[in-house]
Amino acid sequence: MKNTIRQVFHSSKFLVGFIIFVAILLTVWIYPFFNPGNPLEMIGVGTFAKPGTYVSLYDALNTRTETLRLPDADHKRVSYLLSDADRVSMLEWFDIMDIDVSGLDATDTDALLDLWFKNYDPSVKPKGMTQAKRNFYKRLDKSVQQIRMADTLKVMHPEEGELVERSSVTKTDYVNVGDVANVKALPLGTDNFGRDVLKELVSATGTSIIIGLIAGIVATLIGLTLGLLAGYVGGLVDDIIMFITNIFTVIPSFVLLILISYSIGQEQRGATVVALVIGLTSWTWTTRSVRSQVISLRSRDHVNLSKLSGHSLVRIIVTDILPYIASYVVMAFILQVSSGILSEAQLSLLGLGPKTTVTPTLGLMMNWAMLYSAHTNGSWWAYFPVILTITLISFSLNLMNTGLDQVFNPTLRD
Amino acid sequence: MSEKRERKDFSNGPLCLSGRGVTKVFGLGEKKTVAVDHVDFDFHEGEFVSIVGESGSGKTTLSKMLLGLINVSEGEILFQGKPRDIGSGRKKREYWKGIQAIFQDPFSSFNVFHKIDSVLLDCINIRGGRGLSKEKKIEMMTEACSFVNLKFAELTNKYPFELSGGQMQRLMIARIFLLRPKILLADEPTSMVDACSRATILDMLLDLRDETGMTIIFITHDIGLAYYISDTVYIMEHGRFVESGKADEVILNPKAAYTKRLISDVPKIHEEWDLSTVDLKTE
Numbered sequence: 125m126k127n128t129i130r131q132v133f134h135s136s137k138f139l140v141g142f143i144i145f146v147a148i149l150l151t152v153w154i155y156p157f158f159n160p161g162n163p164l165e166m167i168g169v170g171t172f173a174k175p176g177t178y179v180s181l182y183d184a185l186n187t188r189t190e191t192l193r194l195p196d197a198d199h200k201r202v203s204y205l206l207s208d209a210d211r212v213s214m215l216e217w218f219d220i221m222d223i224d225v226s227g228l229d230a231t232d233t234d235a236l237l238d239l240w241f242k243n244y245d246p247s248v249k250p251k252g253m254t255q256a257k258r259n260f261y262k263r264l265d266k267s268v269q270q271i272r273m274a275d276t277l278k279v280m281h282p283e284e285g286e287l288v289e290r291s292s293v294t295k296t297d298y299v300n301v302g303d304v305a306n307v308k309a310l311p312l313g314t315d316n317f318g319r320d321v322l323k324e325l326v327s328a329t330g331t332s333i334i335i336g337l338i339a340g341i342v343a344t345l346i347g348l349t350l351g352l353l354a355g356y357v358g359g360l361v362d363d364i365i366m367f368i369t370n371i372f373t374v375i376p377s378f379v380l381l382i383l384i385s386y387s388i389g390q391e392q393r394g395a396t397v398v399a400l401v402i403g404l405t406s407w408t409w410t411t412r413s414v415r416s417q418v419i420s421l422r423s424r425d426h427v428n429l430s431k432l433s434g435h436s437l438v439r440i441i442v443t444d445i446l447p448y449i450a451s452y453v454v455m456a457f458i459l460q461v462s463s464g465i466l467s468e469a470q471l472s473l474l475g476l477g478p479k480t481t482v483t484p485t486l487g488l489m490m491n492w493a494m495l496y497s498a499h500t501n502g503s504w505w506a507y508f509p510v511i512l513t514i515t516l517i518s519f520s521l522n523l524m525n526t527g528l529d530q531v532f533n534p535t536l537r538d
Numbered sequence: 539m540s541e542k543r544e545r546k547d548f549s550n551g552p553l554c555l556s557g558r559g560v561t562k563v564f565g566l567g568e569k570k571t572v573a574v575d576h577v578d579f580d581f582h583e584g585e586f587v588s589i590v591g592e593s594g595s596g597k598t599t600l601s602k603m604l605l606g607l608i609n610v611s612e613g614e615i616l617f618q619g620k621p622r623d624i625g626s627g628r629k630k631r632e633y634w635k636g637i638q639a640i641f642q643d644p645f646s647s648f649n650v651f652h653k654i655d656s657v658l659l660d661c662i663n664i665r666g667g668r669g670l671s672k673e674k675k676i677e678m679m680t681e682a683c684s685f686v687n688l689k690f691a692e693l694t695n696k697y698p699f700e701l702s703g704g705q706m707q708r709l710m711i712a713r714i715f716l717l718r719p720k721i722l723l724a725d726e727p728t729s730m731v732d733a734c735s736r737a738t739i740l741d742m743l744l745d746l747r748d749e750t751g752m753t754i755i756f757i758t759h760d761i762g763l764a765y766y767i768s769d770t771v772y773i774m775e776h777g778r779f780v781e782s783g784k785a786d787e788v789i790l791n792p793k794a795a796y797t798k799r800l801i802s803d804v805p806k807i808h809e810e811w812d813l814s815t816v817d818l819k820t821e
Contacts, residue, residue: 195794206808424646425642425643425646426642426646426647426648426649427646428605428607428639428641429639429641430611430649431607431634432634432636432638433634433660433661433664434631434634434664437627437810443649443651443652444649447649447651448651509612
């Protein structure tokens with residue numbers, strides 16, 4: 125036994141898979157200590173805030189400033205504030221006005237703005253241009269002028285119906301982020317409901333792994349029991365069990381899963397219920413393979429001797445059959461966990477997963493991202509990390525399985 | 539091995555196991571195979587019986603029927619003169635207290651997850667020794683091991699697969715020594731054991747018979763071994779007994795053509811070896 129475990133950990137494939145899986149588990153366990161609270165709390169009001177560090181503007185204005193004179197600050201500020209869409213609009217204007225833009229690089233902000241200020245005239249009414257479009261250009265011009273011109277921003281404070289100047293901010297004022305009271309890091313931004321995606325993802329990973337484990341345990345237990353009975357007892361019992369198993373095998377389990385989930389109804393579908401349903405529809409494969417292993421074992425001499433010793437059916441199954449197929453069952457269990465997690469993701473993506481308000485799961489996060497068109501509006505952070513996590517979990521489990529396979533079936537070893 | 543053994547006559551002794559028209563059919567219709575075809579036999583208490591036949595002659599099927607591991611298709615088996623009843627699980631277990639087996643392949647006869655101590659302890663428990671003191675149990679196990687020339691102290695905490703094939707088969711005999719069944723069915727116990735251990739194991743089986751008075755049914759394809767060891771020989775061909783009787787009569791005066799062929803296949807069983815030219819002196 126000790127020897128087998130040592131051998132298992134010497135298999136590099138198993139080790140890599142094991143390390144990835146344990147790392148995921150540790151993250152799920154430790155992260156909430158650093159970032160406690162409800163993972164479904166809506167901290168943002170808008171949808172899909174970009175990943176990054178958010179600094180409270182109010183607090184920043186009230187923070188002691190230092191003066192830094194950085195040579196390229198002006199240039200950077202202008203080019204940051206001038207969006208790509210604005211640049212394209214400017215180029216369109218030049219085109220309409222037949223202005224030669226050859227040799228102009230649209231990313232060269234200074235050259236672009238020079239050309240703009242030289243040529244833009246709000247009073248010109250180009251032919252075919254709508255009023256709305258002309259107003260758009262007027263607003264664009266105004267904002268660009270502000271970027272360039274304003275040296276100081278005044279911070280006003282209302283006092284007895286009058287605005288009183290409280291402080292002013294110049295272009296050379298800087299605050300230390302560490303001095304600002306409220307800074308929020310959102311490494312994966314927020315989702316469609318304004319929730320912290322990273323926090324949600326960690327919590328969802330935990331739930332999904334639990335769903336996978338429950339589904340795996342249920343499927344393995346059912347499959348193992350039926351497989352042992354069918355294989356060892358044989359005869360009529362075998363015929364009945366295999367009849368049921370074949371029916372379940374012929375009906376695609378995913379269709380069954382969809383139908384059962386739908387008939388349970390949205391309100392009753394908690395994470396545990398979904399896990400049980402997945403487990404109840406995926407045991408056939410384990411039954412079939414355990415049965416065939418047991419059939420080859422039951423005619424072995426040590427089983428016959430155990431019978432002759434007068435041992436009971438249960439004792440023979442537990443002590444003379446089960447240990448021989450244990451490694452196989454462990455491998456089947458790992459695969460069941462992996463496919464349980466994937467099944468939950470598939471179900472949830474269809475909107476048949478656990479009810480949406482209690483706990484996040486990986487599948488639900490994908491479902492939300494899809495419903496709010498994260499994939500079409502470029503909010504990759506709402507779904508890509510989820511896909512990556514599902515892939516990593518299933519990759520690590522499958523790697524562990526292959527590693528075990530190599531140890532237990534030495535003929536496969538390379 | 540060369541000395542001539544005294545053979546006793548058991549034909550008038552009490553019956554232990556007999557069969558009347560015992561038949562085993564596998565499959566149905568066109569695929570039907572008759573493995574054992576209406577055989578009759580009478581095994582007496584304390585008798586050493588050999589069943590000899592080629593591979594596929596139905597020896598192992600017959601032995602499994604005798605053990606009650608598979609059902610009899612037709613005919614009946616009598617245990618101590620009365621029809622054998624193994625209909626229920628409890629009756630089967632009761633029957634198995636009287637009959638035990640040693641199988642061909644020692645490597646698959648042991649559960650590799652059980653240590654040798656627990657294999658032997660289990661035998662003591664089956665014989666109703668559960669309540670005995672630990673010292674008494676160890677004494678019994680030591681006695682059983684020394685009967686087969688194994689040292690119990692060296693075997694404790696070892697697994698069966700750490701032993702050689704011959705040692706494993708001897709351990710099997712020690713198991714039988716502890717269990718003391720009425721009948722021992724030895725299904726080619728020496729065919730997967732190296733030649734040196736073969737004679738030792740056969741002699742141990744004989745000692746076991748002499749010590750406990752059990753009936754031993756020895757199944758083999760080697761008529762030479764059967765001649766060496768048994769009192770009575772049954773020759774089996776295509777599921778039928780073609781010849782049976784006292785070992786001396788059957789083998790030294792064979793009647794059936796099949797028996798003659800089996801004997802002629804054994805190298806020099808009825809010739810004295812001339813070893814006069816071999817220098818057996820050691821320095």
